[in-house]
Amino acid sequence: MTDTAFNLLLPALKQAKGDSLWIADENLLQAQLSSTTGVQAMTNRLDLYQALNQQGWQSQFSDFDFSTLADQSLDRVIYRVSKEKPVVHHIINQACRILKTGGVLELAGEKGEGIKSYIDKAKTLFGGQCNADKADRNYWHARLTRPTTPGPALDDSDYTNVRDAVSDEQFSFRSKPGLFGWNKVDKGSQFLIEQLDVLLNGQQPQRCLDLGCGYGYLSLHLAHYLGIQQCDITATDNNAAAIRCCQQNFEQQHINGQVVAANCAEGISGPFDLIICNPPFHTGFNVENSLTDRFLAAAAARLSTQGSACFVVNKHIALEKKARHWFKTIDTCADNGHFKLVRLRQPLRS
Numbered sequence: 001m002t003d004t005a006f007n008l009l010l011p012a013l014k015q016a017k018g019d020s021l022w023i024a025d026e027n028l029l030q031a032q033l034s035s036t037t038g039v040q041a042m043t044n045r046l047d048l049y050q051a052l053n054q055q056g057w058q059s060q061f062s063d064f065d066f067s068t069l070a071d072q073s074l075d076r077v078i079y080r081v082s083k084e085k086p087v088v089h090h091i092i093n094q095a096c097r098i099l100k101t102g103g104v105l106e107l108a109g110e111k112g113e114g115i116k117s118y119i120d121k122a123k124t125l126f127g128g129q130c131n132a133d134k135a136d137r138n139y140w141h142a143r144l145t146r147p148t149t150p151g152p153a154l155d156d157s158d159y160t161n162v163r164d165a166v167s168d169e170q171f172s173f174r175s176k177p178g179l180f181g182w183n184k185v186d187k188g189s190q191f192l193i194e195q196l197d198v199l200l201n202g203q204q205p206q207r208c209l210d211l212g213c214g215y216g217y218l219s220l221h222l223a224h225y226l227g228i229q230q231c232d233i234t235a236t237d238n239n240a241a242a243i244r245c246c247q248q249n250f251e252q253q254h255i256n257g258q259v260v261a262a263n264c265a266e267g268i269s270g271p272f273d274l275i276i277c278n279p280p281f282h283t284g285f286n287v288e289n290s291l292t293d294r295f296l297a298a299a300a301a302r303l304s305t306q307g308s309a310c311f312v313v314n315k316h317i318a319l320e321k322k323a324r325h326w327f328k329t330i331d332t333c334a335d336n337g338h339f340k341l342v343r344l345r346q347p348l349r350s
């Protein structure tokens with residue numbers, strides 16, 4: 001296991017007694033960990049959920065939805081902090097709610113991720129009942145014991161609520177914390193939409209795929225450009241919060257299509273005439289290169305012979321070179337100094 005913060009929690013996870021919950025964070029995607037009796041896992045990422053199930057864990061895939069867990073019902077919650085503050089605050093609050101009096105929250109993380117501040121805030125909620133160790137210069141591990149009467153909850157930015165969070169000239173988008181960049185328009189995606197004339201060049205695609213859809217920014221604009229009922233759009237993502245938000249945006253804007261939770265479009269059948277994608281480059285706190293390859297492979301496997309896949313990426317990323325494994329025709333059709341649009345055609349099937 002390479003994640004130092006998570007390693008601090010491993011003994012607690014392996015020796016957990018009674019009813020415990022492990023919040024399995026995305027940093028642990030590569031983890032190989034056999035299941036522990038009495039411990040259930042919860043994750044908001046479908047790939048991690050599938051990996052955990054394969055390793056024998058009893059797990060839940062949700063937008064960190066604790067509603068099925070009763071007040072004061074668990075003995076231990078084990079959590080390596082996530083990247084986004086509202087997620088961490090939400091999980092600490094919920095951990096306090098579901099723990100029995102005397103139950104323990106095990107929390108770990110790195111200094112640069114704000115672990116010290118999370119421990120301090122959690123201490124207020126847990127009434128000062130805390131044992132914290134500095135594992136080395138950068139890592140902390142805390143055990144917080146739930147008191148009979150907890151203190152005030154942490155500000156979780158109303159985590160569970162999907163709200164009108166972002167707007168532009170065309171749309172007001174429903175979104176929420178738990179989804180990376182949840183309250184803004186991604187500049188790369190905005191550039192892709194500005195270039196739809198160039199990308200489509202008069203073509204009218206019928207079946208479209210939005211690969212890694214987030215809250216649905218690309219899908220909504222594409223539907224608007226093509227005429228809401230003129231095309232069928234499948235939007236897919238790996239993140240449970242993204243799926244919730246995108247579904248609401250599809251319903252609100254009467255988009256003709258479907259929103260599907262999938263890992264790199266696994267289980268979604270082509271062919272698609274158009275695939276649009278602003279691929280991810282981060283998994284938790286780490287940059288993951290293989291994700292780009294997996295997105296390219298997923299696009300190639302589902303693109304029709306006459307279709308186009310359009311990827312928008314930071315201009316320094318050598319997407320064209322990588323794409324040669326999967327596509328015969330590759331052209332960089334626009335560049336604004338920060339982002340470039342790469343159009344991929346004629347998929348090479350193995």
Ligand SMILES: C[S@@+](CC[C@H](N)C(=O)[O-])C[C@H]1O[C@@H](n2cnc3c(N)ncnc32)[C@H](O)[C@@H]1O
Binds near residue numbers: 212218277281
């Ligand atoms: C850069 S964001 C783009 C979001 C959205 N298309 C937009 O324009 O705002 C990349 C998206 O890929 C998703 N993603 C990451 N890993 C994934 C995977 N293995 N399968 C599917 N989607 C994934 C992330 O959850 C995120 O929503």
